[in-house]
Amino acid sequence: MRTTVALLFGGRSTEHGISCVTAGGILSAIDRERYDVVAVGITRDGRYVLASDDPQSWQIREGIAPEVPGDGDEVLLPAGAREPGGRAALRVIRDGRVEHLANIDVVLPLLHGPYGEDGTIQGALDLLDIPYVGSGVLASATCMDKAATKAALRAADIPCASDVVVTEDAWTADAPTIAARVERDLRLPWFVKPARAGSSIGVSRVTDPADLERAMEVAFAEDPKALVEEGVTGREVECGVLQGAPGEGPRTTLPGEVRVSDDLDFYDYESKYFGKGTVEIEVPARLSGAQIAAVRAVAAHAFAALGLEGLARVDTFVTEDGRVIVNEINTMPGFTPFSMFPVLWAEMGMDYTALITELVELARTRRTGLR
Known part of the structure; x- marks a missing residue:
């Protein structure tokens, strides 16, 4: 029996469009020989609808990000918790009738920002005992709130900006x-x-x-x-992290560097996704061996200290005197084929499709419920 993966994307946050673009990337690369895929979009007002699984439906066109349409058939989450070892049943409302849609094994929540990356969808899935990719409620909520993240980092003696x-x-x-x-x-x-x-x-x-x-x-x-x-004077360096095997520590990538030219004040939303200004991404970053080791050690320490699961991207500054200062931690980083996180792992020998498979398989081993 093949594994069925439900992709959740869109959502109520201002990052709705970028979440849709991420879904397009995943749909273009997920191993269809291994996984059946159900695409579930969340509209801007929070409705769950059956969405197109065609990657071309979720591309940025003429500078406009895609959006989950509000006229799709409504998808209903399971009415109760999944039976131990069982599958979760999704239903859909078609022509006024409630019909079975799919029995799913894993949810891949491709939601960025509030109402998705902040522990809310994770809590909903926990209530239903459905395994999912990524961190749980507490870690997701902590990392979504920059003030809470810094408090946790400081408690673990990990430097961050004042x-x-x-x-x-x-x-x-x-x-x-x-x-x-x-x-x-x-x-x-x-x-x-x-x-x-x-x-x-x-x-x-x-x-x-x-x-x-x-x-x-x-x-x-x-x-x-x-x-x-x-503001911190330093090089903007990012490191990808994956959960390790049972009993092992987190796995980290070689760091990558973001270089912003003088035509930008900083690496902002438009420069990240819509080509504003001059930005260079260098993977791996040209750092000394000691600096690379320090970035990877800090990233792994942060991942473990905050109780993260699945994946994360740890964004840091490397100062001239060699200090590594954590800027932000993303529990669901940008995940298009050209985003930093997949590119970092490709440099480590794990291509985009293999990375998706790794995350789904990690989620399948996730313990659900408190029994």
Whole structure:
């Protein structure tokens, strides 16, 4: 009996379109000889619908990211928890009738940002005892919240940039006092970020304190909780991590480097996905042997310390004096064929299709429930 994998993508976050592009990449490469695939899109208003499994349906065209259409047949999750050793039954509503859709073995949640990468979908799947790719509720929620991530990293003695956490209510009540604290505690430039958003959405680089108010408005448009981070002078280096075999530690890639030219302030959303500015991706990064070892050690330490499962991409800065400072941790990194995470693993000898297979097989061994 072949394994049936349900792809979940789209979702309610501002990263909806990028999630759809990720699904297109997976659909183009997953081993169809080994897996049956059910494509389930989540609309922007949170409906689960049966989606096209044609990779061409999920491409960026003329600078516009794809979107899950709202007129698809609605998919219903199982009515109760999966029986031990059994399969989970998906149903679909067609022409006013509820029909069986598929018995699934594993869910691959290709959701970026809130309502997907933050522990919410993981919790829903845990309630149903359905195995899934990636980290569980606590680790996903922790890594989605940049302030919580930093607290966990610092508790594990893993360096990260200095910051001030600001809520929208606190800013509204006393912006001058908070601004004064930021000026006192953090050196310019500052990076103002929504606490729980990804793909650099809502992020601003501030070089003049007078621009802080506008940057806070941009961040609060995405999340009522934001961080003001002190800029770190260093090379932007990313490392892919996979869960190890039972009893073994995490597996890491050689690091890759992102180089941003002077026509960009930083590696933002448009430059990541829509070709804005000049960006060079170098895999592997030209670092010394000691620097490479340090990046990989920090990435593995972070993966273990935060209780991550399946996969992660650990983004760091490597400073001139050789320090490795963690910037962010992505529990569901960009996963198109050209995204950094698959490219890093291809450099290690694991191609895109093999990487997808590895993640699905890891998920199949996942323990579900608390029995």
